[in-house]
Amino acid sequence: MAQPTIRPTGDGAQGIVSPATARALLAAKGIRPTRPRVQIGQLLFQEGGRHFTAEQIYEEAAIFRPRPVLATIYNTLREFAQNGLLREVAVYGNRIWFDTTVGPHFHYFMDGSDELFDIPDNLVPQLQIQPPPGMRVVGVDVVVRLEPLPVDQG
């Protein structure tokens, strides 16, 4: 009995988006469609959204002939985030996670296996948190840290 709604986002590079699609997204933000940016965009902007680190994208970028260097992946992801194409997610540990879904939603984080995925919207309430005076809310991150239950012990 598979659970249908546990992982609503398609994680992993199941399919690659066309260069044209990636270019269109960059154009919409006024970002120059250079080769590495288009390639990275092809990997990122898949149906349903993705969660990833720079290293993961670097691995996946191996499918491209001249493959972008890791430093370029970092720079590109940072730039995409600044332009609202990505969202940086606050997680534990010392790695930067990104998410192509920029709208408000929450995350599960699997402690041991380093996996990040969306919490289905119907499981979480609307959070409306007011900032202290003189401040504005840049973003809200909700991370639910998970651990597998022990399987034995009938």
Add this chain to the structure above:
Amino acid sequence: MAQPTIRPTGDGAQGIVSPATARALLAAKGIRPTRPRVQIGQLLFQEGGRHFTAEQIYEEAAIFRPRPVLATIYNTLREFAQNGLLREVAVYGNRIWFDTTVGPHFHYFMDGSDELFDIPDNLVPQLQIQPPPGMRVVGVDVVVRLEPLPVDQG
């Protein structure tokens, strides 16, 4: 007109707790009260709770005669967290933040100035998020990222 409830936790090393108090907390968790652990405990377990990184504690530990080394601070904080004396907080960037308040509560994080502080409980709803099947919830982190509002512009 100062806002009374913005920063409910006392952050910063206003006062140091007695060695005896620190020892008692360690004893309650069955942790050997070695010199560095007691010293670090004296810095951490102040009234109202604290938020900090390893580096911050290292700086404050300069008040002790033989001051614990940074590596020991890291090891100790990690051990304290494993024993439930501290809680690790999920924030952006690549530093590990700790919090002496281990119960459920949420955080503001000031983007530019690297400050982490509690959101007053009355500002946030109770979050009751159910885990996917086969998983258990280890912890829930809510981080509201803040930015100062521009001050000019009458």
Add this chain to the structure above:
DNA sequence: CTGTGTGCAAACTCTTTGCATAAGT
């Protein structure tokens, strides 16, 4: 005494940066 923790230094991981070359408009 015996085992565990600490100090020190080095290693490691992740991320950023500087600079010459290459590519985009």
Add this chain to the structure above:
DNA sequence: ACTTATGCAAAGAGTTTGCACACAG
């Protein structure tokens, strides 16, 4: 052409680890 981005390599921040000595029980 002119500007901006990329590749490469090196540096930088934060954290962890290995090992000999020191300390707690």
